Amino acid sequence: xxxxxxCFEPLVSSxxxxxxxxxxxxxxxxxxxxxxxxxxxxxxxxxxxxxxxxLAPSHYELDTCKDCQKWNDGSFFxxxxxTYSNFMQSIIERFKFQGDYEIIQAFKEQWYKFYKKECNPKxxxxxxxxxxxxxxxxxxNQSLALAExxxxxxxxxxxxxxxxxxxxxxxxxxLAERPEFKVVNSSMVTNQEFLLIDDIYTTGATVRQAAxxxxxxxxxxxxxxTLIRA
Ligand SMILES: [Zn+2]
Ligand SMILES: [Zn+2]
Numbered sequence: 001x002x003x004x005x006x007c008f009e010p011l012v013s014s015x016x017x018x019x020x021x022x023x024x025x026x027x028x029x030x031x032x033x034x035x036x037x038x039x040x041x042x043x044x045x046x047x048x049x050x051x052x053x054x055l056a057p058s059h060y061e062l063d064t065c066k067d068c069q070k071w072n073d074g075s076f077f078x079x080x081x082x083t084y085s086n087f088m089q090s091i092i093e094r095f096k097f098q099g100d101y102e103i104i105q106a107f108k109e110q111w112y113k114f115y116k117k118e119c120n121p122k123x124x125x126x127x128x129x130x131x132x133x134x135x136x137x138x139x140x141n142q143s144l145a146l147a148e149x150x151x152x153x154x155x156x157x158x159x160x161x162x163x164x165x166x167x168x169x170x171x172x173x174x175l176a177e178r179p180e181f182k183v184v185n186s187s188m189v190t191n192q193e194f195l196l197i198d199d200i201y202t203t204g205a206t207v208r209q210a211a212x213x214x215x216x217x218x219x220x221x222x223x224x225x226t227l228i229r230a
Contacts, residue, residue, distance in 0.1 A: 004030035005106040006091060029106040038083045039110070040229065047071070048204055049079040050229045071204065076211055076222075078201050080229030081107070081114045088228055092199060096142050104142075107227065108149045115150040119225060123195040125151050128210055129160045129181070146227060147197040157188040157217075158210055180209045183217040190218035201226040 002011045005028045012030075029037075042053035045060060047068030052060050059066050082088055094100040127143035135141060147154050158181045183189055194214055196207050207224040214222045 002028070004028065004033055005103050006030070006033040027109060033106070034110075036085075036087045037107070037110070038085050038088070040080060040083050044079075047074070047076060047078070048201060048229065049077070051083055054083065067204065071208065073208065076208060076224075078204065078207060078224040078226060078229070079114075079118045080201055080226045081111055082228050084200070084228055084230040092228070096138065096199070099139065101140060101145065104145055104149065111146070111227065112150045115225060119195055119223070120193060120221075123193040123221070123223070125154045126157060126194050126196050126210070126214070127154065128196060128198040128206060129156060129158050131160045131162045133162060134160075142199050143197050146199060155188055157183055157185055158213060159184050179213060180206070181213040183213060186217045189214055191220050193220050194222045196222065196224035198224065198226045200228045200230050202230040 003009065004011055007030060009030050009032070011027065040049065040051045042051045043063070044051055045065040045068055046063045048065060050065060052063070052065065055065060061069065091103060091106075095103050125147045127141055127147045129143075130138065130141050144154070144156075160181055161179065163180070194211075196210050198207055201207060201224070207226070211222040211224065
């Protein structure tokens with residue numbers, strides 16, 4: 001019997017003739033949990049992909065939020081499937097911090113459809129790397145797990161430099177400090193199109209720094225796709 005990876009209730013499959021034609025259902029999430037995952041459906045910020053309906057009118061102008069206006073890098077685009085909620089946070093905590101590696105499979109179907117709808121199919125997926133220390137602690141890279149759910153066109157041209165925690169710094173000092181990422185193999189990067197993959201977009205500093213690093217190494221285009229826009 002298949003169970004929901006989030007609440008562990010048995011999955012009751014609604015039988016229909018189409019299901020006979022599919023090899024097997026990839027659903028690993030029950031309808032109750034699915035309904036609790038807040039998909040971003042309203043109009044979004046063209047830069048970071050957040051829902052503009054969640055913002056006060058003073059926090060955006062036309063189709064761009066104030067945060068993206070401050071970044072002032074009009075060529076960067078992020079898209080996210082879900083908005084942040086306590087429910088999503090609890091799932092991400094189980095995934096990243098409690099070693100529930102399989103739970104992410106619950107999102108596979110929606111995540112894959114979103115990727116197909118929003119992203120350039122030719123772009124090479126680049127999971128945001130962890131530092132060696134973090135990878136050792138966690139045992140896996142959550143961004144690589146997310147990338148593997150949607151494509152096998154994945155490369156790791158970046159490494160993450162060990163150093164200070166970026167969340168303690170403001171936007172200006174984050175950009176001014178020594179780079180958080182470096183390219184390990186520029187021949188992999190030149191003239192390529194990339195899609196960065198990460199679990200959560202919070203301030204945007206991580207994906208933007210990774211994008212900047214790839215662009216400086218000669219990438220033709222870099223966008224990002226994250227599961228959640230916090
Ligand atoms: Zn469930
Ligand atoms: Zn934005």
